[in-house]
Amino acid sequence: MVSDLDAALARARAGDEGGFLELWQSLQPPLLRYLRVLSCGDPDDVASETWLQVVRDLHKFKGGENDFRRWLFTIGRHRAIDIARSASRHPVTPAAAGLEHLPDEQTVEDQVLDSIVVRKALGLLSDLSPDQAEAVALRVIAGLDTSAVARILGKSSGAVRIALHRGLRALADDPRVQALVRDPHAQRPARSASLLIPLRLEEVE
Amino acid sequence: MKTDPAGDFGPGAPGLDQLLGLLTAGPTPDEFARQTATLAMFRQNIRPSAPRRRALLTRRTQFAFAAVALVIAFAAAAYADALPAPVQHVAYRVLGFAGVPDAPRHSAGPAGQRPPAHHHPAPGVSASGGSSTPPARGTSPIASPSKSPHPSRSPAPDGHAAVTLTTTNAQIAAGASVTFTGQVDVHGRGVSGVPVGLFEHAAGNPGHRLVATGTTGAGGQAVLNVAHLTVSAKFWLVGPHHARSKPVRVVVVPAVSLGVSTDAKRPAALLTVGCPLAGKDSAVVLQVQRGQSWHNLRVRMLNANGAARFAVRRHAVAREYRVVLIATATHGRSVSNQVPVPPF
Numbered sequence: 001m002v003s004d005l006d007a008a009l010a011r012a013r014a015g016d017e018g019g020f021l022e023l024w025q026s027l028q029p030p031l032l033r034y035l036r037v038l039s040c041g042d043p044d045d046v047a048s049e050t051w052l053q054v055v056r057d058l059h060k061f062k063g064g065e066n067d068f069r070r071w072l073f074t075i076g077r078h079r080a081i082d083i084a085r086s087a088s089r090h091p092v093t094p095a096a097a098g099l100e101h102l103p104d105e106q107t108v109e110d111q112v113l114d115s116i117v118v119r120k121a122l123g124l125l126s127d128l129s130p131d132q133a134e135a136v137a138l139r140v141i142a143g144l145d146t147s148a149v150a151r152i153l154g155k156s157s158g159a160v161r162i163a164l165h166r167g168l169r170a171l172a173d174d175p176r177v178q179a180l181v182r183d184p185h186a187q188r189p190a191r192s193a194s195l196l197i198p199l200r201l202e203e204v205e
Numbered sequence: 206m207k208t209d210p211a212g213d214f215g216p217g218a219p220g221l222d223q224l225l226g227l228l229t230a231g232p233t234p235d236e237f238a239r240q241t242a243t244l245a246m247f248r249q250n251i252r253p254s255a256p257r258r259r260a261l262l263t264r265r266t267q268f269a270f271a272a273v274a275l276v277i278a279f280a281a282a283a284y285a286d287a288l289p290a291p292v293q294h295v296a297y298r299v300l301g302f303a304g305v306p307d308a309p310r311h312s313a314g315p316a317g318q319r320p321p322a323h324h325h326p327a328p329g330v331s332a333s334g335g336s337s338t339p340p341a342r343g344t345s346p347i348a349s350p351s352k353s354p355h356p357s358r359s360p361a362p363d364g365h366a367a368v369t370l371t372t373t374n375a376q377i378a379a380g381a382s383v384t385f386t387g388q389v390d391v392h393g394r395g396v397s398g399v400p401v402g403l404f405e406h407a408a409g410n411p412g413h414r415l416v417a418t419g420t421t422g423a424g425g426q427a428v429l430n431v432a433h434l435t436v437s438a439k440f441w442l443v444g445p446h447h448a449r450s451k452p453v454r455v456v457v458v459p460a461v462s463l464g465v466s467t468d469a470k471r472p473a474a475l476l477t478v479g480c481p482l483a484g485k486d487s488a489v490v491l492q493v494q495r496g497q498s499w500h501n502l503r504v505r506m507l508n509a510n511g512a513a514r515f516a517v518r519r520h521a522v523a524r525e526y527r528v529v530l531i532a533t534a535t536h537g538r539s540v541s542n543q544v545p546v547p548p549f
Contacts, residue, residue, distance in 0.1 A: 015253035017244060024243055029232040048239060048246070055247050059254045121227035141228050172221045180223035 005065040013058055024051065027069065030141045031076050036122045037137040040080035049083075050076040070148045073138060077152060124176055132167030135160050238503045241490070241531065366391050368401070370442040370450035376537060379435050379459040379482040387419070387427040387442040387450070395425020399445055403429045406452075407438040408534040416440075435459075435482050436535045459483040459511075461530045461541040473516050474546045478528050481511035483536055491515045494525040494543070519549030 005026055011019025028047065035043035053075050054061075061071060125133050131153070138149040139160075146164075150157045171177050282288050283296035286306050297307040367390045374383040389399045399421040406413040419427040431440070439452040459482040467474045478489050487507045492499040505513040517526065527543040530536070 012251075013254045015251050017247060020247050020251070021240075021244060024240070025232070025237065028243075029236045030229075032236050033228065044239060048243065051243055052246055052250065055250045056252070059252045118227055118230055118233055121224055124224060125228065137228075140225060168221070171224060174220075177220040177224050180220035180227075 005068075009065060009068055013061065020055070023068075027072055030143065031072060033118070033122055033141045034073060034137045035076060035080055036119065037126050037133050037141070038077070038080045038084075039126060040084055046076065046080050046083055049079045053079070066145075066148070069142065070144060070152065073142050073144065074152050124171065124174065127174075128167050128170055132163045132170065135163035136167040136171075139164055234505070235503050238501060240504060241488070242501070366396070366445050366448040367393075368442050368444040368448045368450040370403075370440065370453050372440075372453055372455065374455065375453075376456045376458060377434060379457045379536065380433055382430055382432045383434055383455050385417075385429045385431070385440060385442070385453070387421070387429060387444075389421050389425045389427070389444045389448075395421070395423075397421050397423055397425060399425070399427075401427050401429075402443045403431070403440055404443060404449075405431065405438050405440050407436045409436065436484075437537065456532075456537040457482075457535075458537040458539050459530065461489065461528060461539045463526065463528050463541040463544050465526070465544045465546055467519065467547060472519050472549045474519050476515040476517060476526055476528075476544065476546070478505070478507070478513040478515070478541065479511065480507060480530055480539070483507055483511050483530055483539075487511075487533060487536070488531045489513055489528045490531060491517075492527050492529060493517075494527075499527065517546060519546055521548055523548050 005023065008019040008022035008026075012023050013019075028051075031047050031050065032043050035046050040046050050072065054072060061068065063071070125136060127133075128136065134153065135149060138144050138152060139146065144152070146157050146160050150160045153160065155163075279288075279296070280300065283293065283300055286293060288296060294307060369388045369390075370385055371388075372383055372385045374381075377383050385403060387401050387403070389396050389401060401419055401421060402415050403417040403419075404413050405416040416431050417429040419429050421427045427442075429442075434455065434457055437454065437456045439454050441452045442450040444450075459480050461483070462479040464477045464479070465474055466477070476491065480487070480489070484507070488504055489507060490504050491502045493502055494500075502517075503515060505515060507513050513528075515526075515528075517524075523545045525543050525545050528541045530539040530541075532538040
């Protein structure tokens with residue numbers, strides 16, 4: 001069965017702008033959030049460079065939606081690492097640091113509020129150890145399966161499952177995460193069901 | 206079996222559901238801030254995959270074959286003297302060395318009586334004007350006697366009318382007027398007393414309409430005015446025998462205003478964009494000034510009233526903002542006034 005993104009991918013490969021736009025609109029949000037977890041400087045810039053490389057090499061790409069998703073996040077990770085290396089003389093501000101001082105009161109526009117609460121959530125994820133944060137981000141935000149996450153991270157599937165389990169456990173124990181139950185702004189169900197791919201029980205047990 | 210990740214921690218993991226919901230929530234507007242730039246990047250860098258390129262190549266080859274076939278058919282018709290007289294004459298001028306005959310009217314008369322060659326590119330030759338049955342003298346505006354003593358101002362019944370249209374206002378503010386100058390020439394000389402009509406095809410509208418009429422004066426000129434233009438449009442002038450000018454495009458640039466409102470107790474400022482003449486679904490980009498350059502922040506679509514709002518955080522120092530209205534088929538690019546957002 002061909003998914004919508006498979007069809008969009010085929011159109012984009014043929015040079016169709018509409019197909020590419022569909023791909024970009026589906027995958028840009030998770031890519032940006034993943035890059036924010038990596039704390040790689042300006043995630044917008046890294047994402048732009050990632051998409052540039054994707055577009056340049058798209059004619060050589062072969063595979064379906066899942067392969068493309070893994071390819072995209074692999075490129076994004078490499079670009080983030082490259083940029084972090086080039087900026088190694090300048091300390092990179094962790095994604096969470098700039099968010100600690102965000103106002104708690106309601107801002108004037110709901111859309112801005114959405115951005116703030118999402119970034120706060122990403123900040124909580126960024127507080128995990130790097131391998132746990134990245135494993136959770138790739139599994140939950142990027143929607144990749146464990147084997148794909150393992151290939152991107154260059155680890156075994158078992159190591160990824162352990163990192164996932166420990167990461168989710170640490171988040172569950174975090175009092176700031178527990179406080180989200182009482183935060184009215186956090187009562188926002190996922191609006192994009194495709195992004196929320198349930199984890200298998202065995203992956204975290 | 207699949208399950209919700211937070212469910213693995215059961216009721217003892219309060220908040221994890223909310224956190225995972227936030228991490229996978231739908232896109233926020235700022236995540237699409239670079240959509241326009243990304244699409245531009247795609248256009249510049251995409252290389253279609255191999256099958257597509259082969260398909261393009263095939264289409265190019267087919268087009269080339271079709272073009273060659275067309276040229277051969279044209280040459281054959283020219284040798285057979287089967288083309289309409291004006292076209293046959295053109296063929297004679299191009300292929301005469303190879304034996305293509307001239308049109309009867311051109312070949313019959315002495316060479317000195319041929320109309321002088323002119324270089325007006327406008328499609329000023331109507332089907333009837335160039336045919337062997339020209340309209341009777343007096344029925345056409347061109348054929349009416351001119352008061353000018355210059356003989357060229359009295360056009361021949363089969364004269365080739367060239368209609369041109371120009372304007373000095375290729376880009377105007379929305380709601381402003383635009384002035385056009387039309388010119389009707391026959392054999393390179395302006396013709397006075399000729400009625401002309403100015404037609405408009407507004408962007409986004411399927412049809413066209415007559416928006417102004419006039420009569421050529423001395424020198425064959427007619428000045429026409431179109432008031433209160435709010436949408437970019439193409440205009441062309443129609444003269445005698447339906448001769449029409451090349452279209453002239455006028456781009457309308459709507460004014461964009463940007464206002465700011467702040468509350469001393471709140472760390473956010475509200476920027477309000479007003480652009481009532483841009484129309485619904487036009488996009489505006491919020492920019493912030495850093496040093497001498499402007500950086501894109503977010504994109505919003507204007508609502509039905511031509512308004513949009515941006516909420517920005519206030520920082521320790523004041524920052525300057527402005528918005529840019531992105532050009533569309535119906536209007537040009539426009540930049541707002543810049544406003545400072547005071548520090549918090």
